[in-house]
Amino acid sequence: MPNSTSGHGCTKHPAEAESVELRWISRRIADLTVEWAREKNRLHAVHASRTMSTIVVNDIQVNIRHLARRIQEIVRQG
Structure with missing residues (x-):
């Protein structure tokens, strides 16, 4: 089963890495919206x-x- 390493010795499953990225994207959109x-x-x-x-x-x-453009671009890429 392929795993990715975060660089700190922790192994993450691809689904977990995607979940973390989605949380970062959501937080960034929320910050920009504020x-x-x-x-x-x-x-x-x-x-x-x-x-x-x-x-x-x-x-x-x-x-x-x-x-507004930054928010739209992040949404588009996410």
Whole structure:
């Protein structure tokens, strides 16, 4: 039965390794989604303020799009 080694002397079955990778992918998607939501909230706060910086608005919008693309790419690869 083929096994893979994690480099620390532990032997893992392929199914276990896939399960661990899936957990890492899920956690990463969750982390990026939290950051995406924070940026959306920041954008809302900037729009609600009396003084709005177009530079800040643009930067937040760029980051929101970037985070969305990263999430989509990880989902696609996973």
